[in-house]
Amino acid sequence: MFISWQRSPCPEWCVIDHAEEDHPDDRAHRDAGREIPVRLRVSDFSGSQATEHLREERLVLGRWQRDGESRTWYFLGNDHGVALELSEDSARRVAEELARVLDPDPR
Ligand SMILES: [Zn+2]
Numbered sequence: 001m002f003i004s005w006q007r008s009p010c011p012e013w014c015v016i017d018h019a020e021e022d023h024p025d026d027r028a029h030r031d032a033g034r035e036i037p038v039r040l041r042v043s044d045f046s047g048s049q050a051t052e053h054l055r056e057e058r059l060v061l062g063r064w065q066r067d068g069e070s071r072t073w074y075f076l077g078n079d080h081g082v083a084l085e086l087s088e089d090s091a092r093r094v095a096e097e098l099a100r101v102l103d104p105d106p107r
Contacts, residue, residue, distance in 0.1 A: 007068035014065075033062030033075075040082075057082070 014029035074091040077083035
């Protein structure tokens with residue numbers, strides 16, 4: 001379907017059903033995202049006291065690209081204040097360093 005505002009074709013990973021009436025802020029290509037169950041250590045501060053507890057969460061790892069732009073952003077976050085949006089080279093550096101930290105002596 002032809003959308004008058006669309007300046008670039010959907011990347012192969014885009015799952016959005018774009019519409020003519022999409023708000024300009026929503027004119028972006030997005031993948032389906034992947035949910036990742038995680039356990040977070042959370043600190044709460046009450047006065048000068050800090051308490052720590054564990055919280056089970058689901059983070060979403062996804063990618064998106066504003067229509068008409070070539071840069072793809074990699075998102076990791078949730079709806080509760082956790083949000084990272086990384087460029088592709090940044091996402092690769094984080095993944096590589098994390099792999100080195102988790103498995104410093106691969107065989
Ligand atoms: Zn699209």
